[in-house]
Amino acid sequence: xxxxxxxxxxxxxxxxxxxxxxxxxxxxxxxxxxxxxxxxxxxxxxxxxxxxxxxxxxxxxxxxxxxxxxxxxxxxxxxxxxxxxxxxxxxxxxxxxxxxxxxxxxxxxxxxxxxxxxxxxxxxxxxxxxxxxxxxxxxxxxxxxxxxxxxxxxxxxxxxxxxxxxxxxxxxxxxxxxxxxxxxxxxxxxxxxxxxxxxxxxxxxxxxxxxxxxxxxxx
Numbered sequence: 261x262x263x264x265x266x267x268x269x270x271x272x273x274x275x276x277x278x279x280x281x282x283x284x285x286x287x288x289x290x291x292x293x294x295x296x297x298x299x300x301x302x303x304x305x306x307x308x309x310x311x312x313x314x315x316x317x318x319x320x321x322x323x324x325x326x327x328x329x330x331x332x333x334x335x336x337x338x339x340x341x342x343x344x345x346x347x348x349x350x351x352x353x354x355x356x357x358x359x360x361x362x363x364x365x366x367x368x369x370x371x372x373x374x375x376x377x378x379x380x381x382x383x384x385x386x387x388x389x390x391x392x393x394x395x396x397x398x399x400x401x402x403x404x405x406x407x408x409x410x411x412x413x414x415x416x417x418x419x420x421x422x423x424x425x426x427x428x429x430x431x432x433x434x435x436x437x438x439x440x441x442x443x444x445x446x447x448x449x450x451x452x453x454x455x456x457x458x459x460x461x462x463x464x465x466x467x468x469x470x471x472x473x474x475x476x477x478x479x
Contacts, residue, residue, distance in 0.1 A: 265414065266384050267437075270445035276389075276461045277396035283455035284402065285345035290456040292336040293351035294386065298416075299329035301379055310372055315426040321419050328412055335405065355458035356382060358447045362440065373424045373433065377440045380420035382458075385448060387413035389457050 280287050306322040315321075337347055359381060363374040387410055394407035425433050451460045 266388055266417075267441060268384055268388060268445065269441045270448055272388055272392060272448075273461055274392060274396070276459075277392040279453070279461060280455045280457075280459065281393065281397055281399075281402075284399070285340065285343060286455035287457070288336055288340040288343070289345060289348055290351065292333055292340060292347050293353070294457055295329050295333035295336055297353065297356070298379075298382070299326050299333060302326035302329060305375065305379070308372055308375070310369055310427055315423055318423065321423060325416050325419060328416070332409065332412070339401070339405065353458070355385075355447060355451050358450075359444065362443055369427050373427050373436065374440075376420045376424040376427075377437060380417045380424070381440060381444045383413050383417035383420065385444070386457060387417060 302322045302325040306319060306326070309315075309318045340347060356378075359378045362378065364370045390406045390410045390413060394403050394410060397403040397406060421437070424437075427433075448458065449460060451458055453459050453461060
């Protein structure tokens with residue numbers, strides 16, 4: 261599992277993983293909802309192929325991603341149930357919601373490129389988090405799950421980005437991708453802490469007790 265393969269502009273601290281693994285059922289529930297939404301997203305993108313000439317592998321790529329995500333959902337739900345948990349009916353994901361605010365809606369191909377890039381970003385961030393969880397987890401079954409998912413999510417992140425690169429000129433896509441990476445690094449750091457795949461690390465007790473001093477007060 262090589263972090264260098266991921267282009268993310270914010271690196272999650274290794275200490276994030278033990279903090280979320282302290283509540284494994286809540287983390288598995290969040291994880292299951294992510295897999296469900298990822299499957300739904302791939303099927304939605306399947307119907308958004310660009311006209312008049314969609315990439316040759318559009319349908320094959322989207323159906324493959326959707327199939328993978330449904331399989332992951334089934335595995336995570338079985339683990340959750342076997343350990344005494346259950347999939348909640350509804351679940352908010354402020355991280356994904358914030359990313360989707362970046363979409364250039366109503367701008368044709370640019371909107372579709374943005375949707376592909378956001379899908380790629382979510383997969384890349386999940387990939388990074390799975391690597392950290394796989395390394396930190398002392399539960400053999402969960403460690404195997406997270407390590408196995410790393411390769412799949414890594415493949416999905418590349419699939420979405422490669423499709424975007426087929427829709428617009430390379431320089432244009434590269435520029436927008438860097439903009440998206442910058443936005444994502446800010447969004448992930450604004451997430452609340454907790455047992456979720458896309459949370460931020462809980463502040464240390466010392467940081468939590470320390471009052472924030474404004475720049476004006478420091479002068």
